[in-house]
Amino acid sequence: MxxxxxxxxxxxxxxxxxxxxxxxxxxxxPPFTGYLQRLPSSSPSTSSLSxxxxxxxxxxxxxxxxxxxxxxxxxxxxxxxxxxxxxxxxPGKHLKVAILLSGGVxxxxxxxxxxAAGHSCTAFYLKIWFQEDFANFWSECPWDxxxxxxxxxxxxxxxxxxxxxxxxxxxxxxVSHIIEEYRVGRTPNPDxxxxxxxxxxxxxxxxxxxxxxYIASGHYAHVNHSSCSANNExxxxxxxxxxxxxxTYFLSHLSQFQLRRLLFPLGCLLKDEVRYLATLMCLPNxxxxxxxxxxxxxxxxxxxxxxxxxxxxxxILLEAETGDYLGSHRGFWFYTIGQRQGLRxxxxxxxxxxxxxxxxxxxxxxxxxSLDKSRRIFRVGSLKWFSGSPPEKKDxxxxxxxxxxxxxNCSITLEPTEVAxxxxxxxxxxxxxxxxxxxxxxxxxxxxxxILDSWDVNSFPICSKALKIAQMKDKSKIGKPVRILNLDNDxxxxxxxxxxxxxx
Numbered sequence: 001m002x003x004x005x006x007x008x009x010x011x012x013x014x015x016x017x018x019x020x021x022x023x024x025x026x027x028x029x030p031p032f033t034g035y036l037q038r039l040p041s042s043s044p045s046t047s048s049l050s051x052x053x054x055x056x057x058x059x060x061x062x063x064x065x066x067x068x069x070x071x072x073x074x075x076x077x078x079x080x081x082x083x084x085x086x087x088x089x090x091p092g093k094h095l096k097v098a099i100l101l102s103g104g105v106x107x108x109x110x111x112x113x114x115x116a117a118g119h120s121c122t123a124f125y126l127k128i129w130f131q132e133d134f135a136n137f138w139s140e141c142p143w144d145x146x147x148x149x150x151x152x153x154x155x156x157x158x159x160x161x162x163x164x165x166x167x168x169x170x171x172x173x174x175v176s177h178i179i180e181e182y183r184v185g186r187t188p189n190p191d192x193x194x195x196x197x198x199x200x201x202x203x204x205x206x207x208x209x210x211x212x213x214y215i216a217s218g219h220y221a222h223v224n225h226s227s228c229s230a231n232n233e234x235x236x237x238x239x240x241x242x243x244x245x246x247x248t249y250f251l252s253h254l255s256q257f258q259l260r261r262l263l264f265p266l267g268c269l270l271k272d273e274v275r276y277l278a279t280l281m282c283l284p285n286x287x288x289x290x291x292x293x294x295x296x297x298x299x300x301x302x303x304x305x306x307x308x309x310x311x312x313x314x315x316i317l318l319e320a321e322t323g324d325y326l327g328s329h330r331g332f333w334f335y336t337i338g339q340r341q342g343l344r345x346x347x348x349x350x351x352x353x354x355x356x357x358x359x360x361x362x363x364x365x366x367x368x369x370s371l372d373k374s375r376r377i378f379r380v381g382s383l384k385w386f387s388g389s390p391p392e393k394k395d396x397x398x399x400x401x402x403x404x405x406x407x408x409n410c411s412i413t414l415e416p417t418e419v420a421x422x423x424x425x426x427x428x429x430x431x432x433x434x435x436x437x438x439x440x441x442x443x444x445x446x447x448x449x450x451i452l453d454s455w456d457v458n459s460f461p462i463c464s465k466a467l468k469i470a471q472m473k474d475k476s477k478i479g480k481p482v483r484i485l486n487l488d489n490d491x492x493x494x495x496x497x498x499x500x501x502x503x504x
Contacts, residue, residue, distance in 0.1 A: 082116045085277065087268035088222050091117040095213040097263060099123050100199060101153065101161065103146030104290065106218030106266060108153045108283050109274050113265040114216055115157050123161045124207075125150050128170035128198060152284040169202040170194075179309050185357035186434030187336040191250045191403075192448075200258045214263040220245040222267030223259060234387050235260045237445040242270045249403045252438035252448035256386050303342070306334055315360035316475055317345070320353050323465030324482045326364065335362050338430035347486040353460045361470040363462055369429060375460075376424040380412075380437050380449030383420060390414060391439070391446055398440040401428055401451070407440065420449060 083091070099111045101123040114121050125147055147163070154161040174193045181188040204215060220240035234256055240246040254262075266274060278286040312330040319326055326345055329335070332355045334342070339352040343364060351368035355361070383390070390412075391397065399410040399422065409425035422437060431451060438448040469478060 082113065085269060085273070086113060086117050086265075088263075089113045089117040089265040090119075090214075090263065093117075093119070095119045096211060097121050098207055098210075098212040098215045099159075100203070100215065100217040101125055101150045102218070103149035103153075103285065103288075104218065105278050105283065105285055105288055106220075106274060106290075108149075108218075108285055109277050109281070110216060110218040110265040111153065111159065112157065112277075112281055112283070114263075115159065117265075121159050122212075123150065123154050123159050124203070125161060125163050126166055126199065126203060127163055128166050128174075128194075149285045149288065156281075156283070164203060164206060166198055166202050166206075170198055173197045173202070179306075181434050182306060182333040183310055185332060185355055187432040188434045189250075189436055192253050192436050195250055196253050196255075196258070200254060200262065204258060204261060215261050216263040216265060218266055219247045219251065219264045220266050220271070221248045221251055221264045223262050223264060225260065235262075237386060238267070239440075239443045239445070240264075240267050243405045245271045246405070247403070248440075248445040249400050249436070249438045249448075252445050253382075253384055253436060254386075255384065256388065259386060303334060306331075313360055315362065316469075316478070317343070317362050317364055318466045318469060320363040320365045320460065320462050320466055321367065323463050323467075323469055325469065325478045325480075326484060327481045329362055332357055332360050332362055337432045338368070345484060347484045354462055356470045359470045363466060363470075365460070368460075375429070375431050376427050378422055378431050378437075379419050379452045380422055381419045381452050383418065383447065383449040385447035387446070390420075391441060393441075396441075397446070398442075399424065400438045400440070401431060402435065410439075412439070419452065 097114050097119045099107070099114060099121050101107050101111060102125070111121060111123060125143075127143055151161055174190060174197055177193060178188045178190055199217065200215065207215075220242055222238040222240060224236040224238055237248055237251060237254075237259060239248055251259075269277075275286075307330070310331065310333050315329050315332060317326045317329055318324065335352045335355065337352055337354070340349050343350045343352070345364070348366060350364045350366055352362055353365045353368055354363040356363070385391070394413070395411040397410050397412065398407040400407060401424075408428065411423050413421045413423075415421065433451055433453050435451045436448045437451055439446045469475075472478070
């Protein structure tokens with residue numbers, strides 16, 4: 001299993017980077033007709049799908065392949081053995097795999113690893129942008145460049161590429177849900193919803209009769225199928241080798257039915273190794289930056305999206321401890337608990353600590369990280385467990401309340417209402433209703449639930465004056481915003497005044 005490569009450098013340092021840290025979905029079944037289109041390609045195609053819509057023009061695609069200039073790695077007769085990198089690609093099984101290709105580096109390397117492992121691959125690009133009615137609003141096509149890169153990657157190894165149109169599904173099952181959640185003051189997680197409802201929901205349904213053994217993607221996670229040789233056994237979602245890039249949090253709300261169909265070739269690799277392999281493979285997107293932010297927005301700012309679909313409504317900013325009127329905002333739905341950016345208040349940093357949805361008031365504080373204002377108890381609903389039932393040992397679990405390498409030790413208590421109370425071993429400042437809490441035992445992700453609220457004697461207090469002002473019907477009587485004092489400068493001035501008064 002060798003492919004021609006450029007000059008090499010040792011990967012031992014990359015492998016040593018691995019850290020030893022602490023360790024109900026409704027299936028969408030769209031009609032298949034009209035969802036798929038074949039991109040023209042010089043490579044042979046083995047798919048028997050009929051073309052149901054015209055292909056987007058790609059004639060303007062730039063030249064991606066190495067041109068022999070000084071910036072491109074030179075291809076030599078040397079080769080690299082890919083076997084050490086195929087641990088999560090099921091080498092030697094000769095599977096039929098559908099690979100989700102985004103145009104980014106991660107999914108492109110995943111495709112090449114599956115191809116090197118001997119599988120029959122078909123790449124799929126999911127077009128999940130907005131309905132055509134929104135084309136005039138967005139300044140540029142967000143998916144055209146991605147699609148050009150995806151096609152160039154496939155042409156390198158002769159893998160067919162299909163485009164699946166899921167814009168309507170994405171709008172009705174993800175985007176509209178996000179809008180409604182923000183409208184009522186919660187903070188949804190678009191990436192979790194996209195994985196459960198679209199990538200491994202609508203898409204899985206769309207291709208279920210095409211005979212694919214697995215659906216693969218560039219996610220940093222590992223699915224262990226070794227224990228599910230019998231139909232009654234469960235597949236296991238395990239942590240990625242790269243704890244910083246690990247994406248099991250975003251996959252934690254899948255069903256067992258979905259999990260059993262998934263394959264993640266990058267689960268056994270570090271991000272640095274993936275980048276290095278992309279260079280050795282001379283991938284056309286080897287230097288492309290990773291995408292950031294919400295998957296469906298592309299280059300559109302989130303505030304612009306919210307303003308477009310929810311609108312604006314002026315409200316007030318109040319200091320939680322004093323009730324001081326500090327300024328105005330455009331609507332509580334632009335803010336989430338723990339947010340620091342976008343408040344535009346001097347003398348900060350300021351943080352959003354609470355929202356009064358009914359009265360459109362946002363409470364802020366400069367003391368967000370005070371120990372007496374932390375939270376460690378919250379409730380979760382919509383619980384989903386990959387094994388089909390809660391873990392037996394509920395007092396010795398780990399928990400993630402957001403994507404990232406940080407785990408909390410925790411315990412859960414199940415209530416009769418199918419809601420669980422979660423108690424963290426440490427305080428967390430950013431618990432937000434609408435986000436997910438994913439649960440783990442050692443290296444295994446057990447499942448997740450939707451954060452409903454946080455309630456604790458140590459939750460952030462709002463003074464009575466602030467609560468009273470928030471409930472005022474006519475807030476024009478409040479007057480003008482107070483002058484915000486800079487804590488550092490004012491403390492220095494006060495100290496100097498005290499010294500002068502004392503004759504020092």
